[in-house]
Amino acid sequence: MTTTETSKTLALTGGVGGAKLCLGLAQVLPASELDILVNTADDFEHLGLPIWPDIDTLLYTLSGRANQTLGWGLEGESWNCMESLESLGGETWFRLGDRDLATHLWRAEAQRQGRGAADIVAALAQQMDIAVGIYPMSDDQVRTIVRCDEGNLPFQHYFVRRQCEPPVTGFSFEGITSARGNASVLRQLKAGDYGRIVVSPSNPYVSIDPILQVPGVWTALRDSAAPVVFVSPIVSGLAIKGPAAKMMRELDVPVTALGVAEHYRRRYPGLVDYFVIDESDATLAPEIEQLGMRAVVAPTVMKNQQQKESLARYCLALEPL
Amino acid sequence: MTTTETSKTLALTGGVGGAKLCLGLAQVLPASELDILVNTADDFEHLGLPIWPDIDTLLYTLSGRANQTLGWGLEGESWNCMESLESLGGETWFRLGDRDLATHLWRAEAQRQGRGAADIVAALAQQMDIAVGIYPMSDDQVRTIVRCDEGNLPFQHYFVRRQCEPPVTGFSFEGITSARGNASVLRQLKAGDYGRIVVSPSNPYVSIDPILQVPGVWTALRDSAAPVVFVSPIVSGLAIKGPAAKMMRELDVPVTALGVAEHYRRRYPGLVDYFVIDESDATLAPEIEQLGMRAVVAPTVMKNQQQKESLARYCLALEPL
Numbered sequence: 001m002t003t004t005e006t007s008k009t010l011a012l013t014g015g016v017g018g019a020k021l022c023l024g025l026a027q028v029l030p031a032s033e034l035d036i037l038v039n040t041a042d043d044f045e046h047l048g049l050p051i052w053p054d055i056d057t058l059l060y061t062l063s064g065r066a067n068q069t070l071g072w073g074l075e076g077e078s079w080n081c082m083e084s085l086e087s088l089g090g091e092t093w094f095r096l097g098d099r100d101l102a103t104h105l106w107r108a109e110a111q112r113q114g115r116g117a118a119d120i121v122a123a124l125a126q127q128m129d130i131a132v133g134i135y136p137m138s139d140d141q142v143r144t145i146v147r148c149d150e151g152n153l154p155f156q157h158y159f160v161r162r163q164c165e166p167p168v169t170g171f172s173f174e175g176i177t178s179a180r181g182n183a184s185v186l187r188q189l190k191a192g193d194y195g196r197i198v199v200s201p202s203n204p205y206v207s208i209d210p211i212l213q214v215p216g217v218w219t220a221l222r223d224s225a226a227p228v229v230f231v232s233p234i235v236s237g238l239a240i241k242g243p244a245a246k247m248m249r250e251l252d253v254p255v256t257a258l259g260v261a262e263h264y265r266r267r268y269p270g271l272v273d274y275f276v277i278d279e280s281d282a283t284l285a286p287e288i289e290q291l292g293m294r295a296v297v298a299p300t301v302m303k304n305q306q307q308k309e310s311l312a313r314y315c316l317a318l319e320p321l
Numbered sequence: 322m323t324t325t326e327t328s329k330t331l332a333l334t335g336g337v338g339g340a341k342l343c344l345g346l347a348q349v350l351p352a353s354e355l356d357i358l359v360n361t362a363d364d365f366e367h368l369g370l371p372i373w374p375d376i377d378t379l380l381y382t383l384s385g386r387a388n389q390t391l392g393w394g395l396e397g398e399s400w401n402c403m404e405s406l407e408s409l410g411g412e413t414w415f416r417l418g419d420r421d422l423a424t425h426l427w428r429a430e431a432q433r434q435g436r437g438a439a440d441i442v443a444a445l446a447q448q449m450d451i452a453v454g455i456y457p458m459s460d461d462q463v464r465t466i467v468r469c470d471e472g473n474l475p476f477q478h479y480f481v482r483r484q485c486e487p488p489v490t491g492f493s494f495e496g497i498t499s500a501r502g503n504a505s506v507l508r509q510l511k512a513g514d515y516g517r518i519v520v521s522p523s524n525p526y527v528s529i530d531p532i533l534q535v536p537g538v539w540t541a542l543r544d545s546a547a548p549v550v551f552v553s554p555i556v557s558g559l560a561i562k563g564p565a566a567k568m569m570r571e572l573d574v575p576v577t578a579l580g581v582a583e584h585y586r587r588r589y590p591g592l593v594d595y596f597v598i599d600e601s602d603a604t605l606a607p608e609i610e611q612l613g614m615r616a617v618v619a620p621t622v623m624k625n626q627q628q629k630e631s632l633a634r635y636c637l638a639l640e641p642l
Contacts, residue, residue, distance in 0.1 A: 047430060048433060049369075074405075080418075081422045082423070084421075084422075084423035085427060088423060089427075090426065090430065098399065098401035098402045099402060101402045101419075102404075102411065105368045106406060106411045108369045109411065127410055
């Protein structure tokens with residue numbers, strides 16, 4: 001595919017880990033040159049409110065208001081509503097901070113006005129002074145179901161209520177076969193507007209897979225002339241954050257960057273151009289290359305702003321193959 | 322009507338002023354001997370949540386958690402959600418505190434489970450350790466519409482958003498003709514279980530009228546053997562709280578206790594047995610008596626707990642006519 005304008009970058013992301021790399025990308029790129037496609041399959045309705053965890057994590061991170069101590073939610077948050085709800089015997093297993101609640105109330109109102117997810121996300125981003133493009137993977141409802149020994153669990157029940165405790169046997173995404181991918185991102189992908197595609201080190205099973213499995217998305221990424229760069233969420237056999245390593249173990253997948261690369265190769269043949277692994281996993285590079293992708297060794301652990309920007313620059317520097 | 326058990330008291334109430342007298346009644350009566358029938362016509366849906374101002378004012382007052390400084394809402398309230406909602410450009414004209422929000426979220430959840438108003442109020446009262454009986458006037462939706470020169474306004478838009486500014490020409494209560502009165506209170510009224518009926522000094526037009534106009538309510542009160550005691554909300558030509566005096570002026574009704582008594586006499590003939598007026602209005606007593614009711618002069622201004630209890634005792638001491 002010929003590209004007329006390839007200065008833009010498209011990033012795919014899920015939760016907290018992915019948002020870190022997105023923040024790095026947002027710091028090193030002009031705002032108009034970064035679009036981010038976000039997982040919405042772990043959205044759910046709680047207390048009658050639309051909770052969109054990955055969207056909000058990204059919004060709060062990019063607007064500089066993410067709670068650094070908790071690792072989720074808003075800085076300077078208070079919990080008076082939850083405390084009172086608890087005294088009324090209400091459901092408080094999913095902690096909604098007082099300030100965070102405003103986002104959900106605002107979104108619920110926007111939904112009642114008939115606004116779609118992309119429109120709502122764009123409005124929230126604007127209110128939070130975020131200039132990069134943030135796009136939910138679909139305006140249609142997709143819901144991750146975690147298959148466990150004990151039965152199927154909606155994602156947030158597995159993730160928050162059960163603290164990822166039940167062993168998993170697989171995942172499914174309700175509604176995905178009929179979900180329409182974000183029109184703007186698909187159009188730009190097909191028009192060759194993206195010169196770089198970066199897949200954040202988010203959970204492969206519950207953050208990245210849902211985005212890629214929205215009909216038309218992964219093939220459009222594969223068919224793009226842009227280099228498709230995946231960053232491994234597994235470093236030295238551990239997930240930096242979240243249940244990815246535990247899930248891999250339970251699924252009998254080797255808990256290594258190689259295991260992740262194999263997952264993506266098997267599920268999305270021909271998609272991955274570059275697979276970025278941490279320096280501590282450098283010895284895995286030859287096996288990863290045997291999967292038909294370029295292994296890139298870089299410092300992938302992002303503990304501070306400089307490391308986020310540095311990893312972002314690393315990903316952006318990779319040339320089309 | 323003969324009564325077999327007449328130890329119970331039924332109070333009718335609306336907002337803040339009424340709740341004061343109810344608190345007095347609750348202090349001087351055993352909990353099992355007080356039922357309170359509450360206006361729900363100023364309930365509304367806001368931000369997708371069911372807001373029941375008079376119910377909550379009573380719950381918060383009787384549980385000792387009413388905000389004394391503001392005169393509404395909860396003690397020790399915080400406003401972080403509203404502050405964040407404002408920064409998102411959301412609707413914040415109706416201020417919902419962080420702790421107060423929990424009540425609305427809990428109630429919304431209960432409604433989604435199909436629970437009716439009476440059931441929900443009883444559950445909230447129980448969670449707040451309130452032992453007196455609190456009953457919404459109806460489980461059916463009734464909505465006060467304020468007729469103004471500039472058109473019809475839903476009550477809270479008139480009351481809060483417009484700060485009672487538009488001159489009123491009248492009131493209507495959407496849904497009232499088909500609303501069913503609270504079954505428990507109507508049954509007890511008909512069984513003669515109430516030995517005393519006290520109508521709080523709430524706004525006649527928007528607090529007491531809706532309760533009385535629920536089909537079957539005012540006639541059941543009238544037909545009860547119990548003395549029906551009304552307390553004037555107008556003292557020395559002023560409303561202690563709220564827009565009652567302003568409304569009377571705009572409706573060309575004399576802004577006096579007599580004006581209130583005439584309103585009730587005209588609208589509900591034979592209902593009022595005793596009309597309690599403040600000592601400062603003692604000269605109005607003869608004219609009030611000419612309306613066919615007993616005028617009772619008492620200190621009706623309730624600035625402290627002792628005054629609330631004292632007025633409660635005064636009302637309870639009046640004998641059947």
